[in-house]
Amino acid sequence: MTAPQSFSFSVMATDGRARRGEISMPRGTVRTPAFMPVGTAGTVKAMYPDQVRALGSDIILGNTYHLMLRPGAERVARLGGLHEFARWPWPILTDSGGFQVMSLSKLRKITEQGVTFRSHIDGVPYELTPERSIEIQGLLDSDIQMQLDECTALPAKRDAIEKAMELSLRWAERCKAAFGKQPGKAMFGIVQGGDVAALRERSAIALRELDLKGYAVGGLAVGEPQEVMLDMLDVSCALLPEDRPRYLMGVGTPDDILKSVARGIDMFDCVMPTRAGRHGLAYTRRGKINLKNARHADDPRPLDEESDCTASRDFSRAYLHHLVKSGEVLGAMLLTWNNLAYYQSLMADIRAAIEAGRFVDRAAAITEGWERGDLPPL
């Protein structure tokens, strides 16, 4: 089969508002709904790239902010791009850098032109404009590039939310112009507007007019209750074109994912499975398990005896507890592996359920499993 030359999206099945689709691009196909493991600085932490792939990851995310500071976008380009650098020949999505400039950098200042800031690593000053963000993402050779936007932490005043949303719209236009025509790649716009329905509507409509290849919903899971997030998804998705992929940025828990798929979201990324894995927490079909808890110290049972994943099935809770308590690297390696395996198996489960027209029932059964909770202690 010849690799496609252009970026395209097709919805193969729907079940309610949930969609089963495929994003096709030269480096590979992304089965949606998709979860994208976060490869912050060119590595999905504590995982070998082949392992990430073997779990069914069709695409990973790279963070422009981290990569522009270290090792530097021009360096990555000289080394053949991020795929070659990180030994991940399959699709990569990069964020714009904007979100982490806001959360990590020092002395940041936003103007119409862009954002200036100092590196949190060494204090070196940088400027990130919409054009530079797209340039960097191009140097990384990213397959799906995100517009630069301003994301407002919630709660926030309506004025501040509106101002950031309007600025983000103007930046979307500049990013679109900077991106130009690249048939095999895509630039996605980002719906902003905080927790204000009218602003979300304004943002979605304006972005839709830009006729972008895909749309993200940003500025959610930033402090608001889950119901507010879901309401904003309802508002946003209703106005986004049916024939373009929809990406909910930075979300979320398995429950967030189920509920967002039900509202028409196709793509997710989140640090939760990888970060939790480095902090002794396991995501399973029986909910979240804290391996630091002493109840596991003498428990010979694995996290999930029915899992296909070695980390979940072949190592005892007692051993995982020991590794976590001892600060052993293998603890982070095994729990991250378990967590990504669980997330990817959840996505496969969701995709199969949509195809079979049983999404609501399946989501209820999955939720029931979490609510039933972990195995009783021995």
Next chain:
Amino acid sequence: MTAPQSFSFSVMATDGRARRGEISMPRGTVRTPAFMPVGTAGTVKAMYPDQVRALGSDIILGNTYHLMLRPGAERVARLGGLHEFARWPWPILTDSGGFQVMSLSKLRKITEQGVTFRSHIDGVPYELTPERSIEIQGLLDSDIQMQLDECTALPAKRDAIEKAMELSLRWAERCKAAFGKQPGKAMFGIVQGGDVAALRERSAIALRELDLKGYAVGGLAVGEPQEVMLDMLDVSCALLPEDRPRYLMGVGTPDDILKSVARGIDMFDCVMPTRAGRHGLAYTRRGKINLKNARHADDPRPLDEESDCTASRDFSRAYLHHLVKSGEVLGAMLLTWNNLAYYQSLMADIRAAIEAGRFVDRAAAITEGWERGDLPPL
């Protein structure tokens, strides 16, 4: 093929004083000269057990001191022993705990009876006698157990060295009695005597009379020059029985290994490849490479383009440099993997050379490779 019921050692080929042998026991065969990766607290740090095995490791080492403190020997026994706990069904050698009591614990006190100390983790008091050390190693279900000994850091006064050596001999007898008859397992004695040839001789002769299944040379690589270590090996190996395996404890660099094999040593363990891997250092056929060095930042070449190991062959030095500089777990994972792969390929190389009667030439060629040094910068 049925697993053997008893512990045995046979020398299949010799080349000068270098020996190519096999230690056979119910859990597997150890091809000697052998390098045993150190699995301190029930994990070879930053490696999955299957990876360690796939590199050609026939046996790993577990540290009694660490395991007795956490998770505790009785707990490991309840969980089915160390092999089951750590998912390593092949042979395991455990040290006696004595060496790390001396280097890590607090308020330690040695008497004829044994050693009392407080845990470096939580200050809990423990007593380790020769009998308790063997009991713990039995609870761990260790295949090769080491006698409790007192190891003197060098330089030291002759009186202190002699006293520790004589105490170690008396403890060897008590360990032998405590170990009793276990046909499928072995208890090794440890030659002590610091850098004093006459004391090494006295120790080796006395241990030989105990008719143990194997003998270690301990108390070396503890501060003395390499020539002194090699002299002590000459003295010790000459007096140890030809038909028992000889294990040089805690050694060493690849060069130490080559020179010790030439003197009749069959087994090695050392934290160097694993520890160095967590500190940005790579062992290769071109010597030791410091990945933190800026010369690697733009170098697309792998550590060793001819290696069979993914970590050595498929990832660029630029990427490894980036991972190490960024403190990414994957850096430790890849460099530890590379280092253990190099150590095990060195051992395979040594074994093949002894079999072919070309050990001296091969050792010279390997040494020449290290001395030629790393690739010139691009």
